[in-house]
Amino acid sequence: MKKILFLSLMIMITIASYAQEVERVPCPPLRTYAIKLAPAAIMFGKVSLGGEYVYSERKSLTFYVGVPFNKTGNVSFDEDVSKVGSKTFSIMGGYRYYLKKQNMKGFYIEPFIKYLNHKGDGVLEGTLGPKSVLLDYNSDYNGIGLGAQLGVQFIIGKKLVLDWFLLGPELNSGKINSNFRDITSSDWSEQDAAEIEADIEDVLQDIPLIGKKIEVDVNGSTKTVTGKYKGLLPGIRSGISIGYRF
Numbered sequence: 001m002k003k004i005l006f007l008s009l010m011i012m013i014t015i016a017s018y019a020q021e022v023e024r025v026p027c028p029p030l031r032t033y034a035i036k037l038a039p040a041a042i043m044f045g046k047v048s049l050g051g052e053y054v055y056s057e058r059k060s061l062t063f064y065v066g067v068p069f070n071k072t073g074n075v076s077f078d079e080d081v082s083k084v085g086s087k088t089f090s091i092m093g094g095y096r097y098y099l100k101k102q103n104m105k106g107f108y109i110e111p112f113i114k115y116l117n118h119k120g121d122g123v124l125e126g127t128l129g130p131k132s133v134l135l136d137y138n139s140d141y142n143g144i145g146l147g148a149q150l151g152v153q154f155i156i157g158k159k160l161v162l163d164w165f166l167l168g169p170e171l172n173s174g175k176i177n178s179n180f181r182d183i184t185s186s187d188w189s190e191q192d193a194a195e196i197e198a199d200i201e202d203v204l205q206d207i208p209l210i211g212k213k214i215e216v217d218v219n220g221s222t223k224t225v226t227g228k229y230k231g232l233l234p235g236i237r238s239g240i241s242i243g244y245r246f
Contacts, residue, residue: 032104034161036243038064044118045071045087050241052161057101062110066090068119077124077135078199084122084137091115094149104161104245110149112168112237117142124180126199128192134184143174147237161243168237175230176214178204182223193220200225 032054041048046066054060068087075084094112098104120139127133147170154162180200182188188196197218204227205211214229 032245034104034243034245036064036161036163036241038239038241040239041066041088042071045069045085046090048090048241050243052096052104052243054104057103058098060096060098060104062092062094062096062112064090064092064114066116075122075124075203077203078126080125080127082122082124084120084124086118086120088116088118090117098153105153105155107150107152110151110168111147112149112170113144113146114170115144116172120178123183128182128185128188128196131185133182133196135180136183137178137180139176139178141174141176143172143233145170145172145174145233145235147171147235149237155245159245161241161245163241163243165237165239165241170235170237172233172235173231174233176210176228178214178227180225185223188220188223190220193218196225200227 034052034054036050036052038048038050044066046068048064048066050062050064052060052062066088068089070085070087072083072085074081092112092114094110096108096110098106098108100106118139118141120137122137124135124137125132126135147168149165149168151163151165151168153164156162180196182196185192197216201216204214204216207214210229210231210233213231214227217226217228219225
């Protein structure tokens with residue numbers, strides 16, 4: 001009987017010790033996934049699809065890709081309104097840190113890196129002296145940038161995700177090339193070249209921050225105007241995405 005009691009006591013002590021050791025072992029991090037859509041990106045000629053992988057209560061990795069499609073819009077040139085197309089491709093990756101342990105919700109800080117290519121094309125209607133002209137237009141922008149995002153994310157009904165990008169200053173290194181070619185009129189005179197250069201500069205200067213820095217070159221013999229810029233471009237990332245959490 002004493003042997004049985006002694007054996008039972010030893011088993012109970014062993015079980016109690018094992019339970020204490022298990023309690024000391026931290027639980028594995030909760031892994032959560034979400035897929036997202038940023039609807040406002042449609043205005044820039046892309047469908048922005050994203051994802052988030054949460055590998056701890058406060059940390060996650062994010063990824064977005066902008067799938068390009070041709071978006072038509074209106075542009076004012078020389079007091080006329082013309083339709084032009086644009087499309088954008090982008091890739092962005094970020095590291096997100098939530099300020100509180102709330103599993104994928106609350107305020108966060110997110111450093112990110114992104115690449116963006118934007119293309120535009122169309123035919124601009126205008127006048128050159130007394131003549132009507134059509135300018136075949138195309139542009140191309142390539143840039144890579146770094147930034148930091150402050151945002152807040154909400155979980156609605158345990159599955160629906162609402163991600164609000166509050167403020168994301170960024171700095172990009174980019175290059176812009178634009179080309180305008182007269183496809184209607186005869187050779188340009190010096191006066192024609194000066195007039196078309198002034199009209200193109202008015203269009204380019206509407207571009208925020210760098211419009212006045214774009215170099216404009218006029219070639220009267222080929223009836224073309226080109227604009228070029230290469231350098232740093234500041235920017236702001238903001239908006240909203242909606243998604244579903246798994």
